[in-house]
Amino acid sequence: VQLQASGGGLVQAGGSLRLSCAVSGRSSRDYVMGWFRQAPGKEREFVATINRSGQRTDYTDSVKGRFTISRDNAKNTVYLQMNSLKPEDTAVYFCAARYTPILATTAGEYQYFGQGTQVTVSS
Numbered sequence: 001v002q003l004q005a006s007g008g009g010l011v012q013a014g015g016s017l018r019l020s021c022a023v024s025g026r027s028s029r030d031y032v033m034g035w036f037r038q039a040p041g042k043e044r045e046f047v048a049t050i051n052r053s054g055q056r057t058d059y060t061d062s063v064k065g066r067f068t069i070s071r072d073n074a075k076n077t078v079y080l081q082m083n084s085l086k087p088e089d090t091a092v093y094f095c096a097a098r099y100t101p102i103l104a105t106t107a108g109e110y111q112y113f114g115q116g117t118q119v120t121v122s123s
Helices: none
Strands: 002-006 009-012 017-024 032-038 045-050 057-059 067-072 077-082 091-098 117-122
Touching: 002 091, 017 032, 017 091, 017 117, 032 067, 032 077, 045 067, 045 077, 057 067, 077 091
Parallel strands: 009 117
Antiparallel strands: 002 017, 017 077, 032 045, 032 091, 045 057, 067 077, 091 117
16 A cells, blocks of 8 residues: 655644545555654654544544544545644654554554655744
């Protein structure tokens, strides 16, 4: 399976962005999907995850109430709506896929990662 993230950019603090992750090679409905991010000099960290049907989600505490993960399996696409962005959200964002049908919050539990998309939030 291949993952292609897009939608990053430069935004002012308080602004919004929506990231997309296009899944190809296999139906997205076969995978639990996640978003991770990595800031310069830091380790990759979990952001959000969504189960196969889209009915269950989980988020890291720092983005709860601001970010929303969703999916459209008919379009083989997963989204991350990011609102009220803060400078500390600046990072490269990666989407990931996991075949085991259980939500997961660590990078090692995902089998596939796409290339990242840069999100920069200015103060």
